[in-house]
Amino acid sequence: xxxxxxxxxxxLRIVECATFVAGPSGGMALAQLGADVVRVDLPQGGGDxxxxxxxxxxxxxxxxxxxxxxxxxxxxxxxxxGRELLLALATAPGPDxxxxxxxxxxxxxxxxxxxxERRPDAIHIHVQGMPGGKPxxxxxxxxxxxxxxxxxxxxxxxxxxxxxxxWDFLCGMTAATGLLAALHRRGRTGEGTGMDLALADVAxxxxxxLGWLAEAHLAGHGRERHGNHTYGSFGVDFPTADGRRVMxxxxxxxxxxxxxxxxxxxxxxKALEPALGADLSTEADRFRLRETIEAILRPWFATRTxxxxxxxxxxxxxxxGPYRDMSEAxxxxxxxPDSVVSEIDQPGIGPMVASxxxxxxxxxxxxxxxxxxxxxxxxxxxxxxxxxSAGEIGRLHDAGIVAGPA
Amino acid sequence: xxxxxxxxxxxLRIVECATFVAGPSGGMALAQLGADVVRVDLPQGGGDxxxxxxxxxxxxxxxxxxxxxxxxxxxxxxxxxGRELLLALATAPGPDxxxxxxxxxxxxxxxxxxxxERRPDAIHIHVQGMPGGKPxxxxxxxxxxxxxxxxxxxxxxxxxxxxxxxWDFLCGMTAATGLLAALHRRGRTGEGTGMDLALADVAxxxxxxLGWLAEAHLAGHGRERHGNHTYGSFGVDFPTADGRRVMxxxxxxxxxxxxxxxxxxxxxxKALEPALGADLSTEADRFRLRETIEAILRPWFATRTxxxxxxxxxxxxxxxGPYRDMSEAxxxxxxxPDSVVSEIDQPGIGPMVASxxxxxxxxxxxxxxxxxxxxxxxxxxxxxxxxxSAGEIGRLHDAGIVAGPA
Numbered sequence: 001x002x003x004x005x006x007x008x009x010x011x012l013r014i015v016e017c018a019t020f021v022a023g024p025s026g027g028m029a030l031a032q033l034g035a036d037v038v039r040v041d042l043p044q045g046g047g048d049x050x051x052x053x054x055x056x057x058x059x060x061x062x063x064x065x066x067x068x069x070x071x072x073x074x075x076x077x078x079x080x081x082g083r084e085l086l087l088a089l090a091t092a093p094g095p096d097x098x099x100x101x102x103x104x105x106x107x108x109x110x111x112x113x114x115x116x117e118r119r120p121d122a123i124h125i126h127v128q129g130m131p132g133g134k135p136x137x138x139x140x141x142x143x144x145x146x147x148x149x150x151x152x153x154x155x156x157x158x159x160x161x162x163x164x165x166x167w168d169f170l171c172g173m174t175a176a177t178g179l180l181a182a183l184h185r186r187g188r189t190g191e192g193t194g195m196d197l198a199l200a201d202v203a204x205x206x207x208x209x210l211g212w213l214a215e216a217h218l219a220g221h222g223r224e225r226h227g228n229h230t231y232g233s234f235g236v237d238f239p240t241a242d243g244r245r246v247m248x249x250x251x252x253x254x255x256x257x258x259x260x261x262x263x264x265x266x267x268x269x270k271a272l273e274p275a276l277g278a279d280l281s282t283e284a285d286r287f288r289l290r291e292t293i294e295a296i297l298r299p300w301f302a303t304r305t306x307x308x309x310x311x312x313x314x315x316x317x318x319x320x321g322p323y324r325d326m327s328e329a330x331x332x333x334x335x336x337p338d339s340v341v342s343e344i345d346q347p348g349i350g351p352m353v354a355s356x357x358x359x360x361x362x363x364x365x366x367x368x369x370x371x372x373x374x375x376x377x378x379x380x381x382x383x384x385x386x387x388x389s390a391g392e393i394g395r396l397h398d399a400g401i402v403a404g405p406a
Numbered sequence: 407x408x409x410x411x412x413x414x415x416x417x418l419r420i421v422e423c424a425t426f427v428a429g430p431s432g433g434m435a436l437a438q439l440g441a442d443v444v445r446v447d448l449p450q451g452g453g454d455x456x457x458x459x460x461x462x463x464x465x466x467x468x469x470x471x472x473x474x475x476x477x478x479x480x481x482x483x484x485x486x487x488g489r490e491l492l493l494a495l496a497t498a499p500g501p502d503x504x505x506x507x508x509x510x511x512x513x514x515x516x517x518x519x520x521x522x523e524r525r526p527d528a529i530h531i532h533v534q535g536m537p538g539g540k541p542x543x544x545x546x547x548x549x550x551x552x553x554x555x556x557x558x559x560x561x562x563x564x565x566x567x568x569x570x571x572x573w574d575f576l577c578g579m580t581a582a583t584g585l586l587a588a589l590h591r592r593g594r595t596g597e598g599t600g601m602d603l604a605l606a607d608v609a610x611x612x613x614x615x616l617g618w619l620a621e622a623h624l625a626g627h628g629r630e631r632h633g634n635h636t637y638g639s640f641g642v643d644f645p646t647a648d649g650r651r652v653m654x655x656x657x658x659x660x661x662x663x664x665x666x667x668x669x670x671x672x673x674x675x676k677a678l679e680p681a682l683g684a685d686l687s688t689e690a691d692r693f694r695l696r697e698t699i700e701a702i703l704r705p706w707f708a709t710r711t712x713x714x715x716x717x718x719x720x721x722x723x724x725x726x727g728p729y730r731d732m733s734e735a736x737x738x739x740x741x742x743p744d745s746v747v748s749e750i751d752q753p754g755i756g757p758m759v760a761s762x763x764x765x766x767x768x769x770x771x772x773x774x775x776x777x778x779x780x781x782x783x784x785x786x787x788x789x790x791x792x793x794x795s796a797g798e799i800g801r802l803h804d805a806g807i808v809a810g811p812a
Contacts, residue, residue, distance in 0.1 A: 140727030231459075
């Protein structure tokens with residue numbers, strides 16, 4: 001019953017000159033919405049070409065997973081002639097072209113001013129580590145903003161790094177939003193836009209958005225660790241009788257009542273409230289008494305299997321979820337109809353589990369497309385997008401300025 | 407030298423009916439780019455109104471931090487007359503209106519089909535927990551995708567939850583990207599778009615984008631914990647002589663050489679390579695020998711202060727960053743010129759540290775704007791956006807359908 005296919009950006013051309021997670025994940029989000037994204041790499045590939053995880057043959061599963069549905073141009077943009085081709089591609093004419101995303105540092109970098117010389121309404125976003133250009137990666141940025149000090153077991157004396165490069169992903173999606181916002185303006189006013197986006201700013205901005213910066217500033221110190229407890233409310237994990245574990249959360253009064261109903265503990269907590277001077281319908285008191293609540297509920301979970309826990313919590317409409325090993329998560333996702341996870345035939349790899357973008361347009365997931373081999377689209381980009389002749393393309397190959405797939 | 411102010415979305419109207427982090431952070435990203443975002447709440451506020459962190463007077467720092475730069479309409483959309491007003495607002499005419507973001511569940515929810523009856527080219531994104539509509543929050547989704555099993559100290563026997571609601575933020579920014587992509591299509595083809603976005607899909611999609619789903623599927627089990635070591639390369643934390651700690655990363659051969667140069671360990675590792683049959687210029691071998699590398703480097707850090715470590719690593723252009731307490735991160739950010747963090751005057755709070763959006767348009771950070779008080783814009787939305795008379799507005803107040811600020 002919903003309108004519109006999965007390709008709202010059909011016809012839009014993005015040139016991406018980026019490596020690792022942030023830039024490439026942003027470009028890929030636009031490709032998954034139908035944009036024609038040309039990823040540009042050096043002929044030997046970027047620093048991320050062989051990144052782990054790898055398959056049994058040592059092929060990177062990371063690179064194809066971050067470049068699904070793009071075209072690949074292998075080009076030595078560190079040499080003047082290659083740089084000139086990149087500049088031409090990034091400033092190609094038309095309302096749906098002239099959009100450039102990069103995180104290139106150093107001499108090879110195309111600057112916004114160079115782009116606007118060729119195309120005054122160019123759109124450019126430059127992704128970097130620190131706002132001044134100093135390099136930084138997700139793990140150094142996360143350390144610098146104070147999150148590892150708040151993470152992990154309560155009695156753990158050292159910072160705990162996150163494993164998910166959360167800042168990279170958020171940065172990439174912010175870049176995608178920024179490019180589309182600039183394109184919106186170009187459509188309305190004809191103006192171009194040059195933007196800088198630093199990973200460190202992404203992290204500061206986000207923790208500020210939770211009120212955490214304000215809190216730390218008022219307190220004069222960072223927040224202590226609370227283990228697996230959800231801050232400011234009630235949420236924690238419980239082991240079950242069959243060796244599984246569940247995460248249970250009660251943010252709202254309704255969720256709290258459902259949890260009490262499911263576990264038959266309503267009367268216990270009702271008796272506890274006057275005894276402890278608490279009102280457990282409030283998040284503040286649930287948080288204050290989190291360890292007491294946890295201790296009261298723990299035996300209920302410890303004496304029931306996951307299946308029993310699941311049935312009772314669902315019946316009461318409590319908010320919860322099981323912990324899963326990632327391989328179990330994959331199996332479940334592959335078995336689900338209309339899942340964002342499926343097996344694709346990936347050039348260079350063979351059958352590979354891959355994920356689609358999470359936006360379901362018209363209600364359905366759009367199946368993932370494979371990634372190109374490095375340089376797979378070099379010749380077609382040079383001929384179709386840049387209008388070069390076969391002879392010119394041959395010369396560029398001979399000079400090592402461009403490369404096809406190995 | 408760069409074109410364009412910080413408001414590429416000036417003139418665009420977004421109606422947001424959402425609570426907690428995911429939806430509101432997506433709407434706020436658009437507000438930070440200049441859109442006029444009207445957040446709609448029940449007259450008493452949503453379930454997130456009082457969320458922690460709070461200030462010394464118990465006022466939520468969370469709510470204003472997630473609603474900066476929006477307008478606030480307090481409206482009982484659970485009653486038919488209020489629901490009708492919400493529908494009228496969400497389907498207002500004009501090329502820059504008719505864009506609706508929600509995560510409302512149950513009977514009150516506006517469906518895409520209702521929107522398109524009023525406005526065939528309506529744009530709608532519905533944010534939910536699980537793709538089928540079952541509720542889920544960041545912490546249950548994170549458990550379900552397997553990340554807590556990979557997080558934390560190597561010898562820790564239980565899952566470690568992240569504290570940052572990373573999936574919520576990524577979901578919100580994905581919603582922002584989706585809305586702008588749909589708006590792009592409406593501009594090109596006149597078509598509207600209805601989209602569903604589930605938090606669980608956001609998580610599956612992202613871990614798939616790192617190749618982690620493919621890896622877990624091949625291995626038949628999730629990845630083991632590696633403590634603070636960066637997976638598949640070299641990166642780990644080191645304590646310094648003055649009780650500080652740094653995160654050091656070497657993903658590329660150049661970063662590895664810089665680290666060896668800074669610490670004077672080049673010859674040690676050169677001698678180690680043939681002895682252990684390793685090539686430390688490769689990420690795979692740096693990861694395989696991570697604990698050996700760590701053990702060799704640790705004394706160098708342990709005998710130097712943060713200032714000494716900093717000087718040596720920077721001089722060699724190594725990739726590293728200090729761990730900071732969040733209050734130290736705030737102080738540094740407030741002292742920096744052109745920072746994304748500043749102190750604003752927040753209605754209902756007073757002076758409050760707040761963050762701007764991370765996109766620097768034309769090179770500069772856009773200062774953060776305060777959030778509205780709940781219901782601060784009720785009357786202006788009703789009169790200016792919906793064209794209601796003062797009499798009608800008064801009647802709606804009397805009937806409790808709408809509310810102004812408390």
